[in-house]
Amino acid sequence: MTIRLTRSALALAALLTATPALAEPGGCIKYGAAGAVGGHIANHHAVVGAMGGCAAGMYRRHLYRKDLREKAALWDKEHPADPNASWWQRHHDAASTKQKAEWYDAEHPEPGPNTPAPAPQPNQQF
Numbered sequence: 001m002t003i004r005l006t007r008s009a010l011a012l013a014a015l016l017t018a019t020p021a022l023a024e025p026g027g028c029i030k031y032g033a034a035g036a037v038g039g040h041i042a043n044h045h046a047v048v049g050a051m052g053g054c055a056a057g058m059y060r061r062h063l064y065r066k067d068l069r070e071k072a073a074l075w076d077k078e079h080p081a082d083p084n085a086s087w088w089q090r091h092h093d094a095a096s097t098k099q100k101a102e103w104y105d106a107e108h109p110e111p112g113p114n115t116p117a118p119a120p121q122p123n124q125q126f
Contacts, residue, residue: 025064031057 032054039049082089 026057026060028054028057031060 032050035053035056036046036050038053040046042049
């Protein structure tokens, strides 16, 4: 009974002190946990499920980061920096940073000034 209580207390302490992850999709831990649950349900193959889930999560995060790099490079290509500006001004201009975040933020897509309005719904009368 004491060992079980100690393990439970340690698990609870680990969960409470864990830092939140970055707002990125998946990753090894999230997908691995889901794979372990799925593998456990599928005839007690939790370890195999965790390994498969971890690999899938790492691949999904790789694709996400690759997409963000491509979008940032496209933005930089469309909005060249002023050659007379300093390094700090070129990379930390408040207006361009805000605009870049509005256009290419995959994490929090909020409609910005360049987002088209939704199409009007036709009047339906029955």
